[in-house]
Amino acid sequence: MPEIVLEHVTKRWGSFYGVDDVSLHIPDNSFITLLGPSGCGKTTILRMIAGLETPTEGRITIGGQVMFDSSTGINVPPNRRNVGFLFQNYALWPNMTVYENIAFGLKNIRKDGRKLTKAEIDDRVQAVSRVVKIGMFMDRYPAELSGGQQQRVAIARTLAPEPQVLFMDEPLSNLDAKLRLEMRYELQRLHVETGSTFVYVTHDQMEAMTLATKICLINNGVLQQFEAPLTVYDRPANTFVGDFVGNPSMNFTEVKGTPVSDNEITLDLWDGYRAVFRPNEPVGILEWQRQRDEANKDFLRKEEERFSKKGAVPKSNKDELFVYHIQRVDELELAAETNTQPPVNNDDFVLGIRPEDIHLGTDSGIPVTVYGSMPTGMESTLKLRVGPYLLTAVVFGSTMFTIGQKKHMTVEGKDVLLFDRASGNLICAGSLELQNTPQN
Known part of the structure; x- marks a missing residue:
């Protein structure tokens, strides 16, 4: 054929x-x-x-x-x-x-x-x-x-x-x-x-x-x-x-990243919590940032030249940014909580975590609250509240969860994904080590 x-x-x-x-x-x-x-x-x-x-x-x-x-x-x-x-x-x-x-x-x-x-x-x-x-x-x-x-x-x-x-x-x-x-x-x-x-x-x-x-x-x-x-x-x-691709969909979180070295980044997460991201393979984070900044400058220069030309120029679909969805608690619910601040969008990276990579326990990890639970027999799909964010987790087995239940979350495996926030492109996959206490 x-x-x-x-x-x-x-x-x-x-x-x-x-x-x-x-x-x-x-x-x-x-x-x-x-x-x-x-x-x-x-x-x-x-x-x-x-x-x-x-x-x-x-x-x-x-x-x-x-x-x-x-x-x-x-x-x-x-x-x-x-x-x-x-x-x-x-x-x-x-x-x-x-x-x-x-x-x-x-x-x-x-x-x-x-x-x-x-x-x-x-x-x-x-x-x-x-x-x-x-x-x-x-x-x-x-x-x-x-x-x-x-x-x-x-x-x-x-x-x-x-x-x-x-x-x-x-x-x-x-x-x-x-x-x-x-x-x-x-x-x-x-x-x-x-x-x-x-x-x-x-x-x-x-x-x-x-x-x-x-x-x-x-x-x-x-x-x-x-x-x-x-x-x-x-x-x-x-x-x-x-x-x-994926059902339930991947969890996305916009994070501020500080490269410690070419192969280690400290990420600011939710409510003052931090994590260390380590790529599976050396990717040269510092060099990547430099190349990204140069590429962005070149892109803006070409766009200015393109739109300065006379005559109608059809807009290519490639001009559209990649999209993703971040689940947040309803704004009315947030407004009723005076101690919760809305997230600030000044971040460098987007962190992608598959629901099956989130694990729940009772005494270690980041505190979360069960916001919703849908058991299907062999697994349960959960909505977990972490500050103003809602994360989806898939827990295998017949364990029952109730709304409002307090748990602790860890992220396991080496398939956590780090994306460039500006372009949406994948940078690398790696492991995420969550810190148990928030940083002031």
Whole structure:
């Protein structure tokens, strides 16, 4: 099966960027998910590869063959790209049987310059029906099938023409939670058995994490990260990725950092508490700060030059800062507590802590108060109040927690993340040693 290469692909409507300078290399026989929030541009990318949408700029190749090139005017129509497209809605013909629905698209397929014979069509229909396990339903009509069975028919119809690439645009959205889980297993199996390249659009991070060999995470039309699922989870490229991937979401805290050495930073946390952050690998914090300051000056200079030019200059999506969410106690609740001061945003870093890395005890660590508790049986998801902040923790086991309960928090492991507050980019991962007493 072919590899897919996108080079500086952009889709723009007037001054609005739907997709902003995306470059991707999708290996053959891979299962790639395009992940991101609604309206981020992932479906537009899929449609441009398939030929259903024309890029404004860039180059797209499939299997080494140029499908689109803005510089030469090449734009191969969708029916000549040999790709299959599975939509969110199954679009099965209600007046045709399962067999007829699968066979319908094969009637216009050409092989060696001729149409397929009835025997060849039957062979393909029977072959794909065995792959997706719907052989016993071939004489039924769509109305007589469950949602999962209709989805299998739609998959079989897409696979029957033997496309070199299979595109899927949120194909499981219409199924209930239990059936979605079963179909994820089926899609994994289909990918292995067919050996095809799968490109799958979803806003569901669980689908992306469980199905993909690599995740392509998009936000605001801009490629944020393209890595294996566990890499995206453990080492997010920036605060947006860290915030979007993971359920519950990562905890973010803006902190003031004082580098003690190239490999140790003292961080000012909540209510006078401090911590020592030690990177897992030498990163040269002092040199990083110097380079960051120079880069910021260069960026501001270029922006001033860009906007000083006459004429309208379309605003690139890359001008937008990375976003993250910091949970705080309601302002009315804070106002009732005269001893609690609002946080000051003059910090250098953003600290990212996964909920499962927060551990609770009774006598050591930073004091916290249970603000909310949601037990699910094998684990409990907690909201912990630390001064004006709310942190999310996942505690495994059947321990019960009550609102208002006092605990002490520690952070364990070596996967605490340190981000640059100005750009949102990941600096490094490391360990966090919390001090038990606040500093005056």
